[in-house]
Amino acid sequence: MKLIFKPILKYYLKLIAKLVLVIYRPKIIVVAGSVNKTFVRDEIRRALEKAGKSVRANPRNFNTEIGLPLAILNISSGYGSYREWRPVIGKAFRAIWQKNYPDYLVLELGVSSAGDMRYLLSIVAPEISVVTDITQRYLESFPSMNDLVAEYIYLAKKTKKNGAVILNGDNLRVKELTKKAIAPVQYFGETCEKEDDWRIVGIERTGVGQVVEIRHKEKTETFDVPRFGRHHAFALAAALAVDTIINK
Amino acid sequence: MFERTKNLRLSVIKQMELRASRFPDVISLAQGVPSFDTPECIKRRVELALKNGVVAKYSLSPGLSELRELIETKLAEDGMFYDFEKEIIVTAGSIEGITATLFAITNPGDEVIIPEPTYTSYREVILLAGCQPVFVSLDEEKGWAFELEKYEAAITEKTKAIFYCNPNNPTGTIYSKEQLMGLAKLAEKHNLYLISDEVYKDFIFDSGEKIFSLAQLPELRKRVIRLFSFSKSFAMTGWRVAYLHADESIAREILKVHDSLVTCAPVISQYAAMGALEMGDKDIEFFNHEYKKRRDLICCRLDKLSHVFSYVKPTSAYYVFPRILKNDFDFGELKDCPDSLSWRFAIGILERAQVATVPGVAFGPGGEGHIRMSFGRSEKDINRAFDRMEKIFGT
Numbered sequence: 001m002k003l004i005f006k007p008i009l010k011y012y013l014k015l016i017a018k019l020v021l022v023i024y025r026p027k028i029i030v031v032a033g034s035v036n037k038t039f040v041r042d043e044i045r046r047a048l049e050k051a052g053k054s055v056r057a058n059p060r061n062f063n064t065e066i067g068l069p070l071a072i073l074n075i076s077s078g079y080g081s082y083r084e085w086r087p088v089i090g091k092a093f094r095a096i097w098q099k100n101y102p103d104y105l106v107l108e109l110g111v112s113s114a115g116d117m118r119y120l121l122s123i124v125a126p127e128i129s130v131v132t133d134i135t136q137r138y139l140e141s142f143p144s145m146n147d148l149v150a151e152y153i154y155l156a157k158k159t160k161k162n163g164a165v166i167l168n169g170d171n172l173r174v175k176e177l178t179k180k181a182i183a184p185v186q187y188f189g190e191t192c193e194k195e196d197d198w199r200i201v202g203i204e205r206t207g208v209g210q211v212v213e214i215r216h217k218e219k220t221e222t223f224d225v226p227r228f229g230r231h232h233a234f235a236l237a238a239a240l241a242v243d244t245i246i247n248k
Numbered sequence: 249m250f251e252r253t254k255n256l257r258l259s260v261i262k263q264m265e266l267r268a269s270r271f272p273d274v275i276s277l278a279q280g281v282p283s284f285d286t287p288e289c290i291k292r293r294v295e296l297a298l299k300n301g302v303v304a305k306y307s308l309s310p311g312l313s314e315l316r317e318l319i320e321t322k323l324a325e326d327g328m329f330y331d332f333e334k335e336i337i338v339t340a341g342s343i344e345g346i347t348a349t350l351f352a353i354t355n356p357g358d359e360v361i362i363p364e365p366t367y368t369s370y371r372e373v374i375l376l377a378g379c380q381p382v383f384v385s386l387d388e389e390k391g392w393a394f395e396l397e398k399y400e401a402a403i404t405e406k407t408k409a410i411f412y413c414n415p416n417n418p419t420g421t422i423y424s425k426e427q428l429m430g431l432a433k434l435a436e437k438h439n440l441y442l443i444s445d446e447v448y449k450d451f452i453f454d455s456g457e458k459i460f461s462l463a464q465l466p467e468l469r470k471r472v473i474r475l476f477s478f479s480k481s482f483a484m485t486g487w488r489v490a491y492l493h494a495d496e497s498i499a500r501e502i503l504k505v506h507d508s509l510v511t512c513a514p515v516i517s518q519y520a521a522m523g524a525l526e527m528g529d530k531d532i533e534f535f536n537h538e539y540k541k542r543r544d545l546i547c548c549r550l551d552k553l554s555h556v557f558s559y560v561k562p563t564s565a566y567y568v569f570p571r572i573l574k575n576d577f578d579f580g581e582l583k584d585c586p587d588s589l590s591w592r593f594a595i596g597i598l599e600r601a602q603v604a605t606v607p608g609v610a611f612g613p614g615g616e617g618h619i620r621m622s623f624g625r626s627e628k629d630i631n632r633a634f635d636r637m638e639k640i641f642g643t
Contacts, residue, residue: 035317036317038317038321039321061318077527079289084530140300141300207466208467209329213297226329227324227329227331228329228335228496229320229332229334230333231331231332231333
C-alpha cells in the first residue's frame with residue numbers, strides 16, 4: 001500500500017505546488033546545507049518581515065520531497081497515517097485558490113540522499129540560494145563527500161542568473177560552489193576578506209544573548225541577538241545579505 | 249566493602265513490582281509506565297535510520313548535532329534559549345543526566361535539598377554522588393506547594409542545590425510561577441544551583457497552558473540545569489533517551505561526566521528522539537487527552553472510596569497520591585512488611601486485592617500515610633483495580 005500511495009502522493013503534491021507557484025509567482029529564497037538551516041531560514045524570514053515584506057517560511061521540518069510542497073501550499077502533513085492524509089489531499093487541491101499568498105517564500109531544502117536536490121529543484125526555482133555549511137552530517141547516504149557536494153553544486157547552477165548565491169565563506173567546500181554559480185555570489189562568515197562580504201568581526205556573549213558585529217562594505221554594525229551560539233551570528237550575517245539584495 | 253553502595257536501596261517501585269510479580273492476576277498501578285506503545289511516526293524514523301545504516305556507531309558525546317539543533321529549536325518555542333553546540337546534552341534517560349549533573353556540580357559532603365514527597369531515585373543518586381539529601385516537605389493542605397521558609401531553614405553552608413521535579417511525581421501537581429520565583433530568589437541569595445526535572449511537562453490537564461520553567465529566565469542561566477525525557481511524553485520509557493540543558497559553563501563540566509558514564513546516549517534512541525520532536529506533537533495531544541480521561545476516572549473511583557482515601561486532584565503527570573484515612577485496616581498477617589502504614593496498606597491491597605501500588609514513604613518521609621497510584625494504565629485496568637479495592641473496603 002505504502003509503495004503505491006507514496007509515489008502517487010508525491011507526484012500529486014508536486015503538481016499542485018508547481019501550479020500554485022505558477023499562479024502566485026512568489027520570489028523564492030532557499031536555504032540549504034548540512035547544519036543551521038532552520039536558524040538561517042528564520043532569521044531571513046524575520047528580516048523580511050521587519051522590512052514589511054509579505055513572507056512565509058516552511059514550518060518545522062517540511063523540507064523534503066513531501067514536506068516542501070506542503071510548505072508551499074501551507075498545509076499540514078498526514079505523517080504516517082493514511083487516515084490523516086485523506087483531508088490533506090483535499091486541502092492541497094483547495095490550496096490552489098489561496099487568499100493573500102505571500103510575495104516571498106523562504107524555503108529550507110533538506111538533502112539526505114543523492115538526487116534529493118534535483119527533485120526539490122524540480123519544484124522550486126530559487127532567486128536567492130543560501131548554503132549554510134557542508135559537513136559530514138548525512139554523508140552516510142552518499143558514496144563520497146564529492147557526491148554530497150554535487151547536490152549543492154546543482155543548487156548553485158540552478159539559482160536564477162539575476163538572483164544571488166550566498167555562501168558560507170568559512171567552508172572551503174561551500175566556497176568552491178562559486179565556480180558553478182551563474183548568479184552573483186556573496187560570502188558570509190568569520191574569515192571573509194572582501195569588501196562585499198558579510199564578515200562577522202565580533203561575537204560577545206551577554207547575559208541575555210550575544211552582541212554580534214558584522215562588517216560589510218567598510219561599515220561595521222552591531223546587533224543584539226537574543227540567542228546563544230556562533231551559529232546565530234552566521235544566520236544573522238546570511239539574513240543581512242539576503243535582506244540587502246532584496247531591498248536594494 | 250561496598251562502601252559507596254551500602255546505603256543505596258533498590259527503588260521501592262521495583263520492590264513492589266517484584267512482589268507483585270508473584271501474583272499472576274495482579275493489576276499494577278505501581279510503575280510509572282505509559283500503557284501506550286511508542287508512536288508509529290517515531291518507529292518509522294528509527295526504521296529509516298536502521299535502513300541507512302547510521303545507528304551502529306557512537307555519536308558525538310553530547311549527541312547527534314541534528315537532534316541537538318532540533319532541541320534548540322523546540323526550546324526556543326518555549327522561550328528557552330540555549331546553544332545546541334555547547335549547552336545541550338542528550339543523555340541515556342533523565343536519570344543519567346541527573347547523575348552526571350550531580351557529579352559535576354557537587355563535591356562529596358555537599359547537601360542537596362529535595363522537596364518531598366518526590367521521585368524515589370533522587371535520593372539514591374544524591375547518595376551515590378557522596379552528597380546528603382535534605383528533604384523539605386511540601387504542604388499537602390495547599391495542594392502540595394512549597395513552603396519557602398522551610399527551604400530557607402534547611403539551607404546550610406554545605407547546600408549546593410535545590411532539586412525538584414515539576415510537575416511533581418508522585419503528587420501530579422504543578423508548582424506555580426510564584427512558588428518557583430521564590431525558590432529562584434533563595435538560590436540567588438545563597439548561591440545555589442536549581443535542578444529542574446520536567447519530564448511530565450507535556451501533560452497538563454486543566455489549564456491548557458504550558459508550565460513555567462525557571463530556565464526561561466536569562467538571569468538564572470548560570471544556576472538552572474533543566475532536564476527533559478522522551479520517556480513519558482512519547483511513551484518511550486524503554487528507549488532511554490532524554491536531554492539536559494544549562495549554561496555553557498555548567499554544561500561543559502556535565503559533559504565530562506556524561507562522557508565517562510555512557511560515552512553517548514544510544515544512537516538508535518537519538519534517532520527515535522528526532523522522530524518524536526519532528527512528528528510527535530499529535531501523539532502528545534492524544535496521550536494528554538487520554539490521561540485526562542483516566543485522571544477523571546481514577547478521581548471518580550477514589551471519590552467512591554472517600555471513607556478510605558482523601559486526595560489532591562492531580563493536574564499533571566499520571567499519578568494520584570491519596571492519603572490513607574485510617575490506620576486500622578485488617579489485612580491479616582503480612583509477611584516481610586516494613587513497619588509503616590503506607591507499606592502495610594500497599595502490601596495489604598496487593599495481597600488481598602492483587603492491586604499493586606507504591607507506598608508513599610518511598611517518596612520521602614512526607615509521603616508516609618499515602619500511596620501512589622499510576623493512571624498511566626488503561627481505563628479497563630483502573631476500573632478492575634478499583635472494583636477489587638471496593639470489594640475489600642466497601643463503598
